[in-house]
Amino acid sequence: MGILNRPRSKRAWYQAFGALAINAWLPNWVTGQIFQGNVKGTCVPVLNCYSCPSALGACPIGAMQTFFGGLRFNLSIAEKKFGLYVIGLLGTVGSVIGRMPCGWLCPFGFLQELMHKIPTPKLRVPRFFSSFRYVFLAVLVVALPLLIVDEMGFGQTWFCKWVCPAGTLEAGIPLVLLNEGLRSLVGFMYYWKVGLLVLFLGWMTVSRRPFCRAVCPLGAILGLFNKGSLFRMAVDDEKCTLCDKCRKDCPVDIKIYESANSPACVRCLKCVDSCKYGAISYEFLGKHEVAEDLRVGNPA
Amino acid sequence: MKRRLPWILLTVFLVLMITGLLLGEYKMVLEKAVTVCLDCIGIG
Numbered sequence: 001m002g003i004l005n006r007p008r009s010k011r012a013w014y015q016a017f018g019a020l021a022i023n024a025w026l027p028n029w030v031t032g033q034i035f036q037g038n039v040k041g042t043c044v045p046v047l048n049c050y051s052c053p054s055a056l057g058a059c060p061i062g063a064m065q066t067f068f069g070g071l072r073f074n075l076s077i078a079e080k081k082f083g084l085y086v087i088g089l090l091g092t093v094g095s096v097i098g099r100m101p102c103g104w105l106c107p108f109g110f111l112q113e114l115m116h117k118i119p120t121p122k123l124r125v126p127r128f129f130s131s132f133r134y135v136f137l138a139v140l141v142v143a144l145p146l147l148i149v150d151e152m153g154f155g156q157t158w159f160c161k162w163v164c165p166a167g168t169l170e171a172g173i174p175l176v177l178l179n180e181g182l183r184s185l186v187g188f189m190y191y192w193k194v195g196l197l198v199l200f201l202g203w204m205t206v207s208r209r210p211f212c213r214a215v216c217p218l219g220a221i222l223g224l225f226n227k228g229s230l231f232r233m234a235v236d237d238e239k240c241t242l243c244d245k246c247r248k249d250c251p252v253d254i255k256i257y258e259s260a261n262s263p264a265c266v267r268c269l270k271c272v273d274s275c276k277y278g279a280i281s282y283e284f285l286g287k288h289e290v291a292e293d294l295r296v297g298n299p300a
Numbered sequence: 301m302k303r304r305l306p307w308i309l310l311t312v313f314l315v316l317m318i319t320g321l322l323l324g325e326y327k328m329v330l331e332k333a334v335t336v337c338l339d340c341i342g343i344g
Contacts, residue, residue, distance in 0.1 A: 041330030088317025193342035
């Protein structure tokens with residue numbers, strides 16, 4: 001296939017392009033408004049706040065909570081809105097490429113990789129932390145918006161409200177800085193979210209993509225498709241020497257030789273290039289690709 | 301069987317997405333997305 005050979009050596013450029021393309025309405029960074037075009041109902045398969053001034057699309061996690069939060073009210077007025085569009089869109093993307101958007105397009109994932117380049121002592125994220133993202137998904141994105149509703153029958157967007165540092169960084173800080181009216185409304189919740197953002201920024205510098213691994217509900221959803229998607233990773237056990245070079249280079253610190261299609265893998269394909277034994281490969285639509293052309297010291 | 305799974309998943313989720321679009325869910329996402337989400341920015 002080879003279609004990803006050249007791009008994957010320039011992944012950071014794709015991540016930068018992704019961040020810019022998803023947030024391309026740049027004049028709003030001066031006016032303090034948010035983009036309001038008709039295309040904004042299109043969910044992007046990455047964590048990108050729709051209240052970011054320049055965001056062209058909608059955040060699927062925010063949209064999903066809105067559907068779940070409004071489900072009881074909608075049912076009470078016989079309105080058939082179940083969130084099938086968002087679930088279907090994420091499932092469609094996941095069925096084709098799994099968690100690949102996390103590794104190639106997500107602005108918040110890109111930020112974490114950049115922050116990790118800051119020279120500081122590094123810490124590994126304990127492995128069991130990776131279960132927490134399912135808890136965030138099940139509790140804050142699904143259960144609480146459905147179960148805790150006001151007198152009208154509306155639930156809140158709990159993940160956006162209490163946790164999402166992407167919303168604080170991309171929308172909260174710029175909108176509050178640019179709008180005097182919003183500044184007057186700043187209170188405990190705002191400081192809570194800014195404090196959480198600062199904690200995550202600190203964690204990013206010492207650990208590899210900690211938010212993606214321990215918190216991100218979107219990564220949790222897309223990761224579920226890694227084992228069953230058209231795009232697949234493969235490890236040749238006969239070639240693998242367990243040298244662990246792939247793990248050292250992996251932005252999410254996984255041992256791909258233990259589980260080639262782990263739900264934690266963001267499919268950046270860095271390991272394909274890291275492996276000088278050519279043990280790691282990927283497959284898409286029946287075509288198989290090993291990074292022979294990019295290998296250093298090909299032992300074959 | 302395993303190689304059929306992605307195609308089955310793709311079909312199911314495409315159908316779900318199209319059903320959602322036909323039910324007018326795009327408009328609901330749009331309405332949410334074009335107003336400042338006070339929860340998201342820490343003011344709600």
